[in-house]
Amino acid sequence: MSSTAENFKAGFACFVGRPNAGKSTLTNALVGKKIVITSSKPQTTRHAVRGIVHRPDAQLILVDTPGLHKPRTLLGERLNDVVKTTWAEVDVIAVCLPASEKIGPGDRFLVGEAAKVAKTPKVAIATKADLVEPDRMVEHLAEIQALGESSGIEWAAIVPVSATSGYQVDVVADELVKLLPEGFPLYPDGDITDEPEEVLVGELIREAALEGVRDELPHSIAVTIDEMTLREGRPEDKPLLDIYANIFLERDSQKGIVIGHKGARLRDVGAAARQQIEALLGTPVYLDLHVKIAKNWQTDAKHLRKLGF
Ligand SMILES: Nc1nc2c(ncn2[C@@H]2O[C@H](COP(=O)(O)OP(=O)(O)OP(=O)(O)O)[C@@H](O)[C@H]2O)c(=O)[nH]1
DSSP, X not given: OOOOTTTOEEEEEXXXXXXXXXXXXXXXXXXXXXXSOOOSSXXXXXXXXXXXXXXXXXXEEEEEOOOOOOOOSHHHHXXXXXXXXXXXXXXXXXXXXXXXXXXXXXXXXXXXXXXXXXXXXXEEEEOOGGGSOHHHHHHHHHHHHHHHHHHTOOOSXXXXXXXXXXXXXXXXXXXXXXXXXXXXXXXXXXXXXXXXXXXHHHHHHHHHHHTTTTTTSSSXXXXXXEEEEEOTTOOTTSOOEEEEEEEEESOGGGHHXXXXXXXXXXXXXXXXXXXXXXXXXXXXXXXXXXXXXXXXXXXXHHHHHHXXX
16 A cells, blocks of 8 residues: 555544444444444443454544443443543544434433543434434434534534444544544554454353343353364364353353253354354354353452453
């Protein structure tokens, strides 16, 4: 690539918004590959996974943060710390406000917090445009404008988007790129995320383990990877990746939910996770899952460290 710092832009953007606002889905739509775990339940994004959008004129590095929320546990506090540290470091903050929902106290709190990071430009994104009629969108955009004014934020842009239909995803990229500093690419071409593969694999396993039992186990699952190695002695064209992982639960009573009758559910979890991991890494996988109990891991600092928070 013959780009110079004069005609190339490179920098960081982060999506913020209440839980379920569509941040992860939009990140995936921009990057074009499933790297961030999306779910219909709030607060499943634990890691600031970066997706990288490579364009001829720019490199846009997306930092996906967990939702800011009133902390009730030590984990909650850590999550909020991660969010605020991220905000101070990026070149543009993109606030996601779903058109399918009224702007509420949660959004006001969040926008108020974002306003405190005064120097960073802010873009408002009206997500889930496909779910609403045009007149509702017009009303929503006016509310976003008013929210900016009452919080002391001058939006650099307000963009309606649908990450699921693809509507205006490119416009979101354009508006974010405009606000990046000039500079050389920060990552090699082709990198989609710099998150260690172990973290992504752990997230895929956690997602599979939560599938169908989210109501019973909303935030009580953590996954660690003990080992991830290519099996020795395999022919070069038939590699096999051995992955040894642990699913941590808070209480004994949760074991049955995850494991199921005679281990049937755990087998399904393993099969689903394996499929996702193979799609992500492009290598056949042998996945060994162990279910363990780490009592009250969400409130125990020692456990949190061990589990990587
Ligand atoms: N119809 C529609 N649904 C969407 C769109 N974007 C996201 N969703 C859905 O909204 C839900 C939440 O999306 P996520 O991308 O996980 O939201 P998030 O803001 O990352 O959520 P947290 O990780 O909990 O903070 C999922 O069920 C998505 O499929 C969209 O553009 N249109």
